[in-house]
Amino acid sequence: MAVRRPEPEDLQAIARQFHFTIPDERMATFQALLEGFLAPYDRLDQLQEPRQEPRYPRDAAPRPGRRRTRSGPGPGGSASRARPKGRWPAGEVDLAIGGDQGGSVRIPSCWSGIYGLKPTWGLVPYTGAFPIEASLDHLGPMARSSRNVALLLSVLAGPDGLDPRQHAALQPADYLAALGGDVGGLRLAVVREGFGHQGLSEPDVDEAVMQAARAFERLGAKVEEVSIPWHRDAMAVWNAVALEGATAIMVAGESMAYGAKGHYATGLVDAYSEGRRARGDRLSETVKLTVLAGQWMADAHHGRYYAKAQNLARAAVAAYDEALASHDLLVMPTLPLKATPIPAADAPVEEYVARALEMIPNTAPFDVTGHPAMNVPCAMSGGLPVGMMLVGRHGDEATILRAADAFEREVFQPPAPPPPSG
Secondary structure (H helix, E strand, O other): OOOOOOOHHHHHHHHHHOOOOOOHHHHHHHHHHHHHHHHHHHHHHHOOOOOOOOOOOOOOOOOEOEOOOOOOOOOHHHHHHHOOOOOOOOOOOOEEEEEOOOOOOHHHHHHHOOEEEEOOOOOOOOOOOOOOOOOOOOEEEEEOOHHHHHHHHHHHOOOOOOOOOOOOOOOOOOOHHHOOOOOOOOEEEEEHHHOOOOOOOOHHHHHHHHHHHHHHHHOOOEEEEEOOOHHHHHHHHHHHHHHHHHHHHHHOOOOOOOOOOOOOOHHHHHHHHHHHHHHHHHOOHHHHHHHHHHHHHHHHHOOHHHHHHHHHHHHHHHHHHHHHHOOOEEEEEOOOOOOOOOOOOOOOHHHHHHHHHOOOOOOOHHHHHOOOEEEEEEEEEOOEEEEEEEEOOOOOHHHHHHHHHHHHHHOOOOOOOOOOOO
16 A cells, blocks of 8 residues: 655645644644654565464364363653753753653753663553653653663552553563673673664764764673664654654544543643644644645545554564673664754754754664663763663663663763863
8 A cells, every 4th residue: 555645735734733843934834844754654565574483263162261271562951950060051950751652751852962761661550750652752761870770660660550551461560680790791782773874873882982982891791793674674664653652642532531540641642632723833844734634644545554563563672682692781882973053043944844853763762662671871072972772671770770780880980061161
């Protein structure tokens, strides 16, 4: 099935639906930019959806339950305030919490030179936080040391009885007990597909992270390279879930997902729904593009690609889990490039959108698979921090923290920024 592209009048109809006022000239620009959002759907269209085997085959074998049984898925402000003290407005807090749907705990942590952990999906209750897409929503700790990340996670993790994202099988561990030891015997896999992103990866970032991974060998760990081709295709899966899911829940759904038991923040729903209708034009250009793309795909394809992406997410999970069956941690750059300048107020919308989304090819896949992933500062290059991402098995934050703590103690501690010149 070919993915349909919208005409300007299709987009204007969606804009009116969401109370956006977008002049025709700007809409023409948006229409061109939307190709970057819709192109991953072409790849999604090519991917083979996993076949669900019948759990109850139509044969004479008894079904489960009978006697004979048979059985056949921005917090950038917080990060900037938690980063090391120096000439930046930093060091204002020791601990912070961020939301992560595409990388927004790990992205600001990486570019601020601090530690940030996106936990396993559902480990930390999301109750009370602004939802974007329920299957992508994560809350995680950020701090200036891996020990403080472990400390805050110890407080946050575990069921609260109110968040439907959580499940009883996922229980917290003693994260502080994982610290202070060595990494002897740990098996680390450097994921080849996490490096060399065309047009994005900076050679100094790739080299710094590769050297950081090799440093674990000096600490007694075993390090080898592996290939996980699904790491690149997982972005197409995330794209569909994020665009259509965020449009349906965060915007059209007034930040509320129907059909789930748990706590509903009625005050948030009231304030957001009123504000969105009265001041929808004040939403960012990136949010407007997300809504135009997500609603167009829902209108044109009726949720088919969202559903396919959720099915394919299980295949992505299986690909990472296969590598993690023989390794304790996966390693790659948190972000393929160092921090970029903030676009000028009069920057073209193309630059604005690029700066908002270009850095996520390594972080976003683990939002859709739910694996725990942590930014660990590993170097400075050109005066800017470089981050290494450690990814673990579902529910195994303790091993990530064990490795991060050892690296911080034995290899690299992020320095404070230099004092102001003059």
